[in-house]
Amino acid sequence: MTESSTSNESKARYSDDIYEEAANWHVNTGEEKIYPKKAAGKWRRLKWITHGIWLILFIGPYLRWNGQQAILFDIPNRQFHIFGLTILPQDVWMLALVLLFFAMLLAAVTTIAGRVYCGFFCFQTAWTDLFIWLEDKIEGPPAKRRKLDAAPWTAEKLRKKSLKLLVWFVISVLTGISFVAWFTDARQLWHDLLTFNASAIEYGVIALFIAGTMLLAGKLREQTCFWLCPYARIQGVMYDKETILPTYDFHRGEPRGRLKKGQLVEGNGDCIDCKQCIAVCPTGIDIRMGQQEGCITCSLCLDACDAVMEKIGRPTGLIRYASMDEMEGKTQLPLLKRPRVLIYLTILVLSIGGIIYGLTSLGHIEVKVLHGRTPLFVQRSDGTIQNKYDVKILNKTTDDISIKVTASGIEGMVLKGAEKPLLARKGNTGSYIMFINAPAENIKDERTPITFKIVNLDDPTQTSSYESMFFAPKP
Amino acid sequence: MSDNSNPHGQTTGHVWDETLAELTNPPPKWWMLGLHASWILVVLYTLYYPSWPLVSSHFKGLAGWTSIGEFKKDMKEVTDIRAKYEDKLPGMSAAAILADDELKNYVMRSSKVLFGDNCAACHGSGGAGNPGYPALVDDDWLFGGSIELIEQSIAAGRKGMMPKMGGAQLSDAEIDKLATAIHNGTITEEPLYAAKGCIGCHGPDGKGMAALGSANLVDKIWRFKAKDQLASIKATIAHGVNDPTDPNTRKAEMPAWKGRLTDTQIKKLAVYVHALGGGQ
Numbered sequence A: 001m002t003e004s005s006t007s008n009e010s011k012a013r014y015s016d017d018i019y020e021e022a023a024n025w026h027v028n029t030g031e032e033k034i035y036p037k038k039a040a041g042k043w044r045r046l047k048w049i050t051h052g053i054w055l056i057l058f059i060g061p062y063l064r065w066n067g068q069q070a071i072l073f074d075i076p077n078r079q080f081h082i083f084g085l086t087i088l089p090q091d092v093w094m095l096a097l098v099l100l101f102f103a104m105l106l107a108a109v110t111t112i113a114g115r116v117y118c119g120f121f122c123f124q125t126a127w128t129d130l131f132i133w134l135e136d137k138i139e140g141p142p143a144k145r146r147k148l149d150a151a152p153w154t155a156e157k158l159r160k161k162s163l164k165l166l167v168w169f170v171i172s173v174l175t176g177i178s179f180v181a182w183f184t185d186a187r188q189l190w191h192d193l194l195t196f197n198a199s200a201i202e203y204g205v206i207a208l209f210i211a212g213t214m215l216l217a218g219k220l221r222e223q224t225c226f227w228l229c230p231y232a233r234i235q236g237v238m239y240d241k242e243t244i245l246p247t248y249d250f251h252r253g254e255p256r257g258r259l260k261k262g263q264l265v266e267g268n269g270d271c272i273d274c275k276q277c278i279a280v281c282p283t284g285i286d287i288r289m290g291q292q293e294g295c296i297t298c299s300l301c302l303d304a305c306d307a308v309m310e311k312i313g314r315p316t317g318l319i320r321y322a323s324m325d326e327m328e329g330k331t332q333l334p335l336l337k338r339p340r341v342l343i344y345l346t347i348l349v350l351s352i353g354g355i356i357y358g359l360t361s362l363g364h365i366e367v368k369v370l371h372g373r374t375p376l377f378v379q380r381s382d383g384t385i386q387n388k389y390d391v392k393i394l395n396k397t398t399d400d401i402s403i404k405v406t407a408s409g410i411e412g413m414v415l416k417g418a419e420k421p422l423l424a425r426k427g428n429t430g431s432y433i434m435f436i437n438a439p440a441e442n443i444k445d446e447r448t449p450i451t452f453k454i455v456n457l458d459d460p461t462q463t464s465s466y467e468s469m470f471f472a473p474k475p
Numbered sequence B: 001m002s003d004n005s006n007p008h009g010q011t012t013g014h015v016w017d018e019t020l021a022e023l024t025n026p027p028p029k030w031w032m033l034g035l036h037a038s039w040i041l042v043v044l045y046t047l048y049y050p051s052w053p054l055v056s057s058h059f060k061g062l063a064g065w066t067s068i069g070e071f072k073k074d075m076k077e078v079t080d081i082r083a084k085y086e087d088k089l090p091g092m093s094a095a096a097i098l099a100d101d102e103l104k105n106y107v108m109r110s111s112k113v114l115f116g117d118n119c120a121a122c123h124g125s126g127g128a129g130n131p132g133y134p135a136l137v138d139d140d141w142l143f144g145g146s147i148e149l150i151e152q153s154i155a156a157g158r159k160g161m162m163p164k165m166g167g168a169q170l171s172d173a174e175i176d177k178l179a180t181a182i183h184n185g186t187i188t189e190e191p192l193y194a195a196k197g198c199i200g201c202h203g204p205d206g207k208g209m210a211a212l213g214s215a216n217l218v219d220k221i222w223r224f225k226a227k228d229q230l231a232s233i234k235a236t237i238a239h240g241v242n243d244p245t246d247p248n249t250r251k252a253e254m255p256a257w258k259g260r261l262t263d264t265q266i267k268k269l270a271v272y273v274h275a276l277g278g279g280q
């Protein structure tokens, strides 16, 4: 045997292995419909609770605060109202921090425990779970559903199918309306919808949501997670060998084999090949093949397998949250010693700090002053020097208010243009031209700092000030 | 090499390293639908909008969309917003506009372009004035700083006149004396001021007369500002302003804008200039 023939042989064997795996590795690209079985257990209960977070979508728009919608994304007026606070495009840096916060939260959680977002919080999973639950209620368990789908069209099939679609449709409509209600006055929206007076955009968005919900939760389902969703792929690369994921403990489970006469066969592992884990899996994969892209870490197979283990009197946890390191028998670093976790946590804390700072320092009114150029100053016939200012006043409150402007900095100076209180319209920046005249003999420098101060006359606790300059000829 | 089958399925026929073949895995059907939908959209888009180059022009698109059309539409939007104010202006006097905070603010903001196009060349973009051209931001007005007089100055123009005093009227020494007194702000105490008749136009208090456009001689603002202010004052006294008999006379003329600008434009400019900082 020559050397090259050996390597050729092993090469051939190696590539044969790959083909073998490729051929056995079944990937469902939508041609196969998944009929997940209803799961029961502690994870299923937890999941309903976490999905409940989406109730906020439905309830949120109806919360009121001081007679106004508590949370409103007012796009035409470019304002965001949240519990009496108004956030304007100027404050958009906070939005960046909020996004950063959630991005980091996603990263941190994913590093620690995998696609927690997918399995427990994602709207795709929440709506799909709800739709499948309804499907199960109306059409029966998976075996019946399969049969119904294969059966010819009868009155009974028509009744069940149309009932299901109707219920789905109602949920989709509510989803669409609830979404739109965040962006416009929610009560007015219902009124407009019921009197067929809503705007084309509103109808359009609701229609899109109906179509999207029906399609994504009713039809595409796990296919969305496989092929459509970018997070699915992004989260995959955040795993490391210390990430805990729903894992089949093959040391304990293999060799798998069916029960014989209700007993585990001597020499076999704990897995009795009942395929319950596959039956409940919403993406239709077999967790026993190891970590794979299809797993959204919904944990339902944990419930399914635990129930089986209890029945056959074996310890639960054949499928459990475990890391690759644990499976390979390595010891795990404690959570707070893992560099990734630490880095993510640091960024998390910093962004939260920024958001808190931003929210607490959001003023109600704000003044900015632009000093007029060309000319920087004007020599007046009475010997005073005049400077021109463009005073911009931003009113973030929810009312039109009157504002008093004052300025200080030079002995004997006079502010012109602010004699009367100014009207500042709500949510608007108003700009006012003002002049300061200062006696030449009191001006010490070419540039003297001047402080502008504004006060809300309707609520004198609201003030804001801004420092500008007074220019004069060389004394 | 290029046999397309393999014990494990259809291959692309590409083989690397002797044994590695590429299996063909067709993309999912719905994915292909997306692909076709995309190119169909592109075709529809290019039919709808101007797109393909043709020999001498380009395909205009079925919707008739043009960028200039869009521009005009946007401009019309702006004009429509302004109309609310613009419609009121012709029927109002400049003083009435000035008294109305909202309209005044509108005029201040919208007339910047008008001022820049017509006035800034001489008076500076901010109205600061230029050598030989008076500043509009201060409170010193040759022909009066009320809104009516400013409007009149713009509409009909202004041309003041000061006869040359050099030669026959005043000796060099007398010019020196007068100029120094003006420079020091003490012209009313100078006997020559009354004796030589300056007082006739510039007034007993030296403050000038708006009706004649004669300059104020006792404030700190110079009509013909120069580095060497004293020399400039002497030159003005010696050669006068707009005196046809002296080739070295100062030339100072504000052209009339009536006819070149509409009445409303003139009104807007008057308000704008008045509000620049020195209106009275």
Ligand code: SF4
Binding pocket: A115, A117, A118, A119, A122, A123, A124, A125, A224, A225, A226, A229, A230, A231, A232, A296
């Ligand atoms: S893969 Fe995407 S759509 Fe599916 S559960 Fe995860 S985040 Fe949601």
Ligand code: SF4
Binding pocket: A246, A277, A280, A281, A282, A283, A284, A285, A286, A287, A294, A295, A296, A297, A298, A299, A300, A301, A302
């Ligand atoms: S393998 Fe288990 S955890 Fe993963 S998606 Fe399926 S049921 Fe959920």
